[in-house]
Amino acid sequence: MRPRQVLSRGPLVAALVVAALTVAGCSSTPELQGVVRADPLEVGDVTLPDVTAEGRRGGGLVEDGRLVMRAAADDRLLLVYFGFLNCPDVCPTTLADLRSALARLDAAQRERVDLAFVTVDPDRDGPEELAAYLPHFAPRHHALRAEGVELDAALDAFLASASVEVADDGSVDVAHSALLYAVDADGRVVVEWPFGTSADALADDLTVLLARGAAA
């Protein structure tokens, strides 16, 4: 009898495993709509003074009165935004979109997201002003206020920029980059949302990131 040529089962099983893993890898990684860089920014060493009003403080990591730029746990996210309270358009638009995005999440998801607002205009944005402004967008949050090199170092870590110029007539011109950042528990910026990202896109990305964190 002529022997029948057969493949051993080992390679066949290995091929099926490779195929399954590849297909699973393709289908189980939803694309984020924000900017995701191959080499994420590392901001976990940055800390800033937390001046949040009593009873309003979010669930972020606060050590010695300073918020650490890391999510407080693997299944949480820290969102960071650099802005100022007299901003007429970009800041309130971004924060309103974030508020809408958070409203699209369920309560358990929402509870795992902390917002840190870093004022780039600390001379005018004091703790009282921040306390009056931020609850309109996030009932619980972290109001961060630093000046000079300390603020500059935080901006640099996020590749962000800001400048405040006071004219002779006393008018104040503030310029700042307008991204919203999501930071994980390792202090990595896992996504950066440019100004103009819709509330729906934010909500979709937050849902994906929270699911990843919970699975970690």
Add this chain to the structure above:
Amino acid sequence: MSRGWRLVIAATVVLVAAAIAVPFLTSGETYEVVFAAGTDDAADQGAVFASLPHRRAGDVVWLELEPGDALLVRNEDDVVHQVAGVAARPGESVLHVFRERGVFSDECSLDLTVFVEVGRRD
């Protein structure tokens, strides 16, 4: 090496290549903005926008993309540069696919305001 294992290796190569290629095949155009070395020092030379569909009015630049198009910011300079919120460190290239329609903006690092308008082209 047995024929079976050669098949496994070939199948692996094909599947991995497909996994890598599919996202690119299904997306749109990729437009590259290069900040050449010395751009910051010689800001008047500006970035290379020649290959992008764009309009410019004064210090405002409109890049017109379609959903699925990508912006690749390649920074060969020694300072951070950014276009419409896509920032690249010195020596870094950052690829961002604009998946949703809308207008995305931020001040460019060359004192231009850049709007990326996604989904407007006829």
